[in-house]
Amino acid sequence: MNEAPSSTPAAPDPRRDTANRLRIAIGAFKRRAQEAAAHGELTNPQLTALSRLDRLGPMTTTGLARREQITPQAMGATVSSLEKLGLVARSADANDARQSILSLTPEGLAAVHSGRxxxxxxxxxxxxxxxxxxxxxxxxxxxxxxxxxxxxx
Known part of the structure; x- marks a missing residue:
């Protein structure tokens, strides 16, 4: 009589379990946070860009895009909206005239630090x-x- 080899289940991988739990929890948090956002408030991408500029200092749109792992075009749209709101300002890059450096305006700094x-x-x-x-x-x-x-x- 041939018995099939018994297969014991693999021991649980705590890193994989943690990765799955984080993925699920962060996804749920993100969805619920988006639902709770009030009309007219800064979007998550806008707040993230402002926070990056506050923590890391002035940088290019491309630099911001790299940090967020999005396309420069997508970050350009976010930056453009922040410029229209008067929260970021562009200045010429002394090392490369084709580039501009983004920095927070006083209003942008206040928006980041208000916590509102x-x-x-x-x-x-x-x-x-x-x-x-x-x-x-x-x-x-x-x-x-x-x-x-x-x-x-």
Whole structure:
């Protein structure tokens, strides 16, 4: 009698499990955050571009696009909308006259640092109402790790 070899299930891979849980959780967070965004507020791409300029300093549209792993054309549309709102300004690149350097205007800096955003307000309220101080601290420690993970994808 030939018995089929017993196949034992592979041991769970904690990294794969974490990757799947992060993918699902971040996707759900992103969808719900988009639903909560109020009309007329800055979009996530706009806020991200402003935040990058604040943290990394002046750079080109291409540099911003590389950091966000999107096309320069897509970032150009975002930057154009930020210029129309008076939140970023262009200046000539001293090293390459074909390029321009983007920097935050005082209004752009204020927009980044105001923290006024319907989604941020909602998340802040949820953190205050439904999470312990210890849980908020864990999320605070995890945030830069998730940012680094996003940059490495």
């Amino acid at each position: 955003n319907a989604v941020s307000d909602k998340v802040t309220a949820i953190l205050e109402e439904s999470f312990t101080d210890a849980e908020v601290e864990i999320l605070s420690v995890a945030a830069p790790l998730i940012e680094r993970l996003a940059e490495l994808l």
